[in-house]
Amino acid sequence: MxxxxxxxxxxxxxxxxxxxxxxxxxxxxxxxxxxxxxxxxxxxxxxxxxxxxxxxxxxxxxxxxxxxxxxxxxxxxxxCREPRKKISVRCEKENEIYSFCKGCEGKCETGLKPCPHRCHGKGCFCPMAKGYVRDEEGNCIQLEDCEK
Missing domain, CATH: 2.10.25.10 (Laminin)
Known part of the structure; x- marks a missing residue:
């Protein structure tokens, strides 16, 4: 060796x-x-x-x-500081989730479009990966619940 x-x-x-x-x-x-x-x-x-x-x-x-x-x-x-503790943040709008690395959001008008995996900052977002999109009023709803 x-x-x-x-x-x-x-x-x-x-x-x-x-x-x-x-x-x-x-x-x-x-x-x-x-x-x-x-x-x-x-x-x-x-x-x-x-x-x-x-x-x-x-x-x-x-x-x-x-x-x-x-x-x-x-x-x-x-x-030395303690390792970060898991924090729980409640988002104001229904179906939103909090993340330190927000993903892309879909819209009723455009649907679920492919999105590059990039961080878009931290905060509450509408999880497109779970089938949610934003409606015209900014609510986070299931794509099938969008007005046709």
């Missing part, structure tokens, strides 16, 4: 670590405050899955007591 290790060296050899950080001779990933092992580029904030990468002369949160927060500061684990 052959193992490849990529070594990345930071030319700033006398780099100072921040509060609650430690310098590592070879580490690649940190545990973020939401509990997933990810490498997060401090310049771009781009997250990538953890790989066996050796990053020399990098500063990391002290692994047993601290996690990196959204501001890239190492904070005590006790200060």
């Amino acid at each position: 052959e193992i490849e290790v990529l070594i990345i060296y930071d030319a700033q050899s006398e780099k100072e670590c921040g509060e609650n950080e430690v310098k590592s001779d070879c580490a690649g990933c940190e545990l973020k405050n939401l509990g997933s092992w990810m490498w997060e580029d401090k310049n771009t904030l781009e997250k990538t899955p953890c790989r066996a990468i050796c990053r020399l002369n990098e500063c990391y949160c002290s692994p047993h007591a601290y996690r990196r927060n959204a501001s890239m500061a190492c904070v005590p684990i006790s200060e």
Whole structure:
């Protein structure tokens, strides 16, 4: 079995670590405050899955007591926010549903047309996938209930 290790060296050899950080001779990933092992580029904030990468002369949160927060500061684990709890939102109009990623809506005039799977923001919407469309007054009704 052959193992490849990529070594990345930071030319700033006398780099100072921040509060609650430690310098590592070879580490690649940190545990973020939401509990997933990810490498997060401090310049771009781009997250990538953890790989066996050796990053020399990098500063990391002290692994047993601290996690990196959204501001890239190492904070005590006790200060990490709880994972999102499921929230329940009631929509005002009958048959509407709430979603963090709204889908397309059909209309009585146009029916159920194909729709690319894209997020249209969060909020209440009329679920076309369940056969609902908007009538002329903006109500969410079954397609077969539209006036012919």
